[in-house]
Amino acid sequence: MNTIWKLLSATVLVCLTVVPAYAADGHGNDWMNFLFRIINFALFIGIIYYLAGKKIADFFKTRRYTIENDLADLNQRKVDAEKRLKDVEASIANIDAERQAILDDYRKQGEALKAAIIEKANKTAAQITAQAAMTAEQESRLAVEQIRAEMADLVIEAAEKLLKDKLTAQEQEKLIDKYLTKVVLN
Numbered sequence: 344m345n346t347i348w349k350l351l352s353a354t355v356l357v358c359l360t361v362v363p364a365y366a367a368d369g370h371g372n373d374w375m376n377f378l379f380r381i382i383n384f385a386l387f388i389g390i391i392y393y394l395a396g397k398k399i400a401d402f403f404k405t406r407r408y409t410i411e412n413d414l415a416d417l418n419q420r421k422v423d424a425e426k427r428l429k430d431v432e433a434s435i436a437n438i439d440a441e442r443q444a445i446l447d448d449y450r451k452q453g454e455a456l457k458a459a460i461i462e463k464a465n466k467t468a469a470q471i472t473a474q475a476a477m478t479a480e481q482e483s484r485l486a487v488e489q490i491r492a493e494m495a496d497l498v499i500e501a502a503e504k505l506l507k508d509k510l511t512a513q514e515q516e517k518l519i520d521k522y523l524t525k526v527v528l529n
Contacts, residue, residue: 350392354385
C-alpha cells in the first residue's frame with residue numbers, strides 16, 4: 344500500500360510540473376484532454392504494477408541479492424589474493440635464505456659422506472695392511488720352516504757322512520740291533 348502512495352504522489356508531482364509547460368504552449372483551455380492523459384498514464388502504471396509489480400520487485404531484490412553476494416565474493420577473493428601475494432612476497436624475500444640453507448645442508452651432507460668414505464677407506468686400508476702383515480708373517484714362518492727342514496736334511500746328511508766315516512760295519516750292526524730291540528720291546 345505504501346508503494347501505491349509513493350507511485351501516486353510521483354504521478355501528481357509529474358503532472359504539476361508538466362501543466363505549466365503545457366499551458367505555455369498555448370493549450371491552456373484543453374484541460375480535459377490533459378486530465379484524460381494523466382488518468383490514462385496512471386491506469387497504465389497501475390496495470391503494470393498490478394500484473395508485474397511482484398515480479399519486478401522480486402527481480403530487483405534478486406538482482407540486489409546477487410550483486411551483494413558477488414561483491415562479498417569479490418571482496419573475499421581480494422582478501423585471499425592479497426594474502427597469497429603476501430605469502431609469495433615473503434617466500435620470494437626468503438628465497439636467498441632458503442637457498443643458502445639448502446646449500447649449507449648439502450655441504451654438510453657432502454662432508455658427512457666424504458668423512459664416511461674416508462673412514463671406510465681407512466678401515467679397508469687397515470684390513471689390507473693387517474692381512475698383508477699376516478700373510479708376510481705366515482710366509483716368513485713357512486720360509487723358516489723350509490729352511491729348518493733343509494738344515495735338518497743337511498745336518499742328517501752331514502751326520503750320516505760322519506757316522507759312515509767313523510763307524511765300522513760291526514758298530515753299525517750293533518746300533519741297528521740295539522734300536523730294533525728297543526722298537527720291538529716297546
